Amino acid sequence: MADFKMMRIGLSPIDYTPIFPYASQAGNGKFLDGAADYVEWRFQAEKTTTITKLGFRVGLTTGTPPTYRVSIQGITGGVANGVVAGFGNFTPPLSYSDEDWQGHWIWVNISPASITQGNYYAMVIDYVSGYVSLANMIEIEFTLSGTNFRHFPGATTGSQLSSSHPIFGLKDSEGEVFGNPLRVSYDYLGAIDLPHPREHAIAFTLPAGFGTEFKIAGIQIIGEMPTGADATTFNVTLYDGELVIGQTTMHTGVPHYGSHGNWGGNSYIFLFNESTLAKLVFGRQYYISVRANSAAMASLSWTHFLTPDSDDHEGWPGGQYFHMATRDTSAQATDEETPTEWQQDFSKRPICEFILSEWGGPGYNVDGAHLKFTPAWNDNVLIQHADDQINNTPNVGDYEPHESFGVPIGNCIESYSGYLTVEVFANPDAERTENSLIVNETDIQDLKVINLEPWEDGVYELVFRLRAKYSSPYYKEVTRFLRVIT
Amino acid sequence: MARANNLRLKFSPVLQPCIAGVDPGSNNVSTAIDDPSEYLAWIFQMPETDLVTHVGLRFYSSTNAPTYRVSLRSVGDDGVPLDTIITSASFTPENSWGGTFQWIELASPYLASRGQLISIVVSYLSGSIGPSNNSSISVNSSNAANHRFGLPYAIRYSGTVNKTFNHPVWALKSETRAYGIPLKSLVTYTLNSPEQAGLRFRFEPGFGSSFSLKGIVTELSGAASGSGKSFDLVLYDATSELDRVTFLCDIVQDATDACILQIFFGASPPTLSFGKEYFIAIAPNEADTACKLLGLSVENATDMTAWPGSSSFYSVERAISTDPWTRLKTERPRIDLIIDDWTSG
Numbered sequence: 001m002a003d004f005k006m007m008r009i010g011l012s013p014i015d016y017t018p019i020f021p022y023a024s025q026a027g028n029g030k031f032l033d034g035a036a037d038y039v040e041w042r043f044q045a046e047k048t049t050t051i052t053k054l055g056f057r058v059g060l061t062t063g064t065p066p067t068y069r070v071s072i073q074g075i076t077g078g079v080a081n082g083v084v085a086g087f088g089n090f091t092p093p094l095s096y097s098d099e100d101w102q103g104h105w106i107w108v109n110i111s112p113a114s115i116t117q118g119n120y121y122a123m124v125i126d127y128v129s130g131y132v133s134l135a136n137m138i139e140i141e142f143t144l145s146g147t148n149f150r151h152f153p154g155a156t157t158g159s160q161l162s163s164s165h166p167i168f169g170l171k172d173s174e175g176e177v178f179g180n181p182l183r184v185s186y187d188y189l190g191a192i193d194l195p196h197p198r199e200h201a202i203a204f205t206l207p208a209g210f211g212t213e214f215k216i217a218g219i220q221i222i223g224e225m226p227t228g229a230d231a232t233t234f235n236v237t238l239y240d241g242e243l244v245i246g247q248t249t250m251h252t253g254v255p256h257y258g259s260h261g262n263w264g265g266n267s268y269i270f271l272f273n274e275s276t277l278a279k280l281v282f283g284r285q286y287y288i289s290v291r292a293n294s295a296a297m298a299s300l301s302w303t304h305f306l307t308p309d310s311d312d313h314e315g316w317p318g319g320q321y322f323h324m325a326t327r328d329t330s331a332q333a334t335d336e337e338t339p340t341e342w343q344q345d346f347s348k349r350p351i352c353e354f355i356l357s358e359w360g361g362p363g364y365n366v367d368g369a370h371l372k373f374t375p376a377w378n379d380n381v382l383i384q385h386a387d388d389q390i391n392n393t394p395n396v397g398d399y400e401p402h403e404s405f406g407v408p409i410g411n412c413i414e415s416y417s418g419y420l421t422v423e424v425f426a427n428p429d430a431e432r433t434e435n436s437l438i439v440n441e442t443d444i445q446d447l448k449v450i451n452l453e454p455w456e457d458g459v460y461e462l463v464f465r466l467r468a469k470y471s472s473p474y475y476k477e478v479t480r481f482l483r484v485i486t
Numbered sequence: 487m488a489r490a491n492n493l494r495l496k497f498s499p500v501l502q503p504c505i506a507g508v509d510p511g512s513n514n515v516s517t518a519i520d521d522p523s524e525y526l527a528w529i530f531q532m533p534e535t536d537l538v539t540h541v542g543l544r545f546y547s548s549t550n551a552p553t554y555r556v557s558l559r560s561v562g563d564d565g566v567p568l569d570t571i572i573t574s575a576s577f578t579p580e581n582s583w584g585g586t587f588q589w590i591e592l593a594s595p596y597l598a599s600r601g602q603l604i605s606i607v608v609s610y611l612s613g614s615i616g617p618s619n620n621s622s623i624s625v626n627s628s629n630a631a632n633h634r635f636g637l638p639y640a641i642r643y644s645g646t647v648n649k650t651f652n653h654p655v656w657a658l659k660s661e662t663r664a665y666g667i668p669l670k671s672l673v674t675y676t677l678n679s680p681e682q683a684g685l686r687f688r689f690e691p692g693f694g695s696s697f698s699l700k701g702i703v704t705e706l707s708g709a710a711s712g713s714g715k716s717f718d719l720v721l722y723d724a725t726s727e728l729d730r731v732t733f734l735c736d737i738v739q740d741a742t743d744a745c746i747l748q749i750f751f752g753a754s755p756p757t758l759s760f761g762k763e764y765f766i767a768i769a770p771n772e773a774d775t776a777c778k779l780l781g782l783s784v785e786n787a788t789d790m791t792a793w794p795g796s797s798s799f800y801s802v803e804r805a806i807s808t809d810p811w812t813r814l815k816t817e818r819p820r821i822d823l824i825i826d827d828w829t830s831g
């Protein structure tokens with residue numbers, strides 16, 4: 001089975017799930033300035049494992065802080081029961097020292113603590129020793145700020161769980177992260193990098209093993225779209241690498257604009273407007289970007305969370321499969337212009353969620369070319385060679401119907417990397433003139449086995465031009481060479 | 487491939503199963519069209535290419551209303567509906583329409599394209615109109631105090647264009663399915679032991695071969711209704727119990743507030759099959775609990791086709807665990823599913 005990594009299937013018709021809208025960038029802090037002060041997070045173990053590190057976010061430190069303890073304890077009567085499963089002591093550095101504690105995420109090594117999936121535990125930070133006062137203490141930012149719900153997992157500095165979302169982390173002996181490690185609750189992209197608008201995207205991979213193909217109808221984004229004053233547009237684009245396979249263009253005046261202030265951004269649902277959505281494949285990385293089409297836009301932003309470290313992404317649903325990517329480009333990617341390559345930023349996650357149109361399986365693995373061809377005569381060696389290029393070899397045998405002239409190749413190739421249509425050129429020149437066109441643009445799944453004219457000994461070049469939609473200026477070409485084997 | 491019916495794949499580190507306080511029945515989210523110059527509008531992108539036959543409106547009240555016109559229009563670059571009408575219908579609300587959701591059939595269907603930016607506009611057409619002669623229509627959700635929606639959105643026009651940040655309540659329908667938010671009302675399932683309420687769910691068989699459920703994210707009120715109380719989260723198939731975990735209400739230490747709870751089952755969750763129906767229920771262990779599961783409702787079961795997952799996900803409840811489930815196909819509880827493993831075919 002494929003690990004779903006805590007991703008959630010959302011069922012609500014009205015949903016602001018991707019955002020914690022009223023969270024300020026700072027968390028709610030608790031001054032541990034008394035010997036009786038503590039912070040407590042209550043949670044269920046997500047997995048049976050051994051915890052070796054506990055993590056938390058620090059606000060201020062003052063003076064010479066005392067020594068504190070962070071521990072995992074059992075739960076009795078709903079609260080931490082003092083039975084310590086594992087702990088570590090820590091002494092924050094002097095507040096004026098140059099060590100990065102203030103405003104940072106800290107992992108503390110603890111004595112190994114075994115936890116059992118589904119059981120209830122508490123993570124507790126409390127005072128151990130040393131002089132503690134308002135002038136000698138640490139502040140723990142234990143929740144995001146401001147919501148109307150009490151949360152579980154949750155945090156408290158007393159008995160009642162906070163009405164804000166907890167910030168805490170656990171790391172096991174294998175390095176897997178649990179909880180909700182947030183270095184900064186959210187951040188903005190800020191002003192567009194003028195005059196070359198920066199393109200920001202979520203890079204995502206739905207893990208291989210979930211299925212064969214899927215389609216994304218749209219995306220819900222939290223951010224701040226540009227104002228409409230300058231009569232320009234912005235794009236929301238689905239990419240396979242640098243190839244545009246889905247897009248919607250929105251005038252700046254359309255989305256309801258508002259400065260996010262403390263709100264964390266506004267919610268926008270953007271739907272791609274292709275008549276046929278591109279097929280995407282599991283196990284392959286794609287990008288959905290937001291990009292201003294004018295340097296005049298200065299306010300387009302996409303709110304995102306930051307992890308303490310890039311590998312702490314594993315503590316979030318989906319793990320490393322979802323992160324930010326950026327690139328600089330002066331214009332929309334075209335055949336003529338090559339934008340810079342995507343820069344992967346594993347420490348950030350743009351706040352969004354996908355709206356799925358279709359989800360496919362069962363099927364064959366999709367990894368590489370799914371192009372099948374056969375010569376004019378059914379040369380066994382060539383047929384075998386062709387079969388090898390289809391990742392469904394158990395279902396493809398010699399002389400099966402789809403290897404006969406005029407029979408649709410169908411499922412053997414319909415999943416090719418999300419493309420929809422194909423043109424085929426034989427021994428083409430660089431301009432791909434019509435003289436070399438042997439198959440007009442057609443649905444890939446409708447491509448049929450064709451008879452090629454007998455050829456002389458030597459290399460025979462076939463070029464398959466693939467598009468995500470008909471007549472798209474964006475395409476990818478795949479070249480295959482045939483050679484008669486006797 | 488199998489239709490995913492706009493299921494949301496969620497990967498936010500922050501939990502929110504659904505909006506709070508979405509109450510189309512609140513007066514403050516409804517607007518009376520009581521002047522000929524006024525109109526209401528909803529701006530959105532069409533989710534799929536389809537032949538639109540009806541527009542859905544949720545009425546807060548209606549008193550000797552005039553005849554109104556509902557129309558589909560394109561949207562200008564400023565995000566405001568254009569004057570040109572694509573298709574329309576006239577309707578005269580009955581006084582009994584207050585508190586109901588109504589589908590208005592368009593005079594001629596309109597083929598809208600996926601992703602097309604389009605608007606629904608409701609405006610005055612004829613007849614007496616004024617404070618005693620009007621309909622008040624639910625424009626958007628209530629209590630979006632902490633939440634702002636930039637697209638889709640609603641417009642109230644009364645001399646000036648007023649775009650709202652609250653979630654719009656808009657709906658379209660074709661011959662085969664509905665779109666948008668055909669929301670009728672909030673619903674609450676008050677749980678007193680041994681009652682159970684929860685979600686019936688079924689993933690399409692084409693999604694894969696098997697999966698397992700790690701837990702849920704849900705929204706409850708009164709989840710911690712007194713010391714020592716608890717409730718169970720129970721997973722069933724059609725005939726038997728498959729998994730169970732107990733949630734200790736004392737952990738929350740609050741008796742009244744709404745809570746967002748992420749609850750996991752224990753180790754080794756059972757393997758479930760696509761194409762098969764399951765039930766996940768909240769089952770309080772004490773008779774005097776005030777625990778309530780929250781949900782949303784539509785007017786007709788077919789309206790659920792507009793919601794993520796379509797008609798495969800709806801509310802169920804029963805008095806005792808051996809009773810058959812009462813299937814509430816016009817309601818959906820506030821539950822998101824946390825998937826553990828997922829296997830293709």
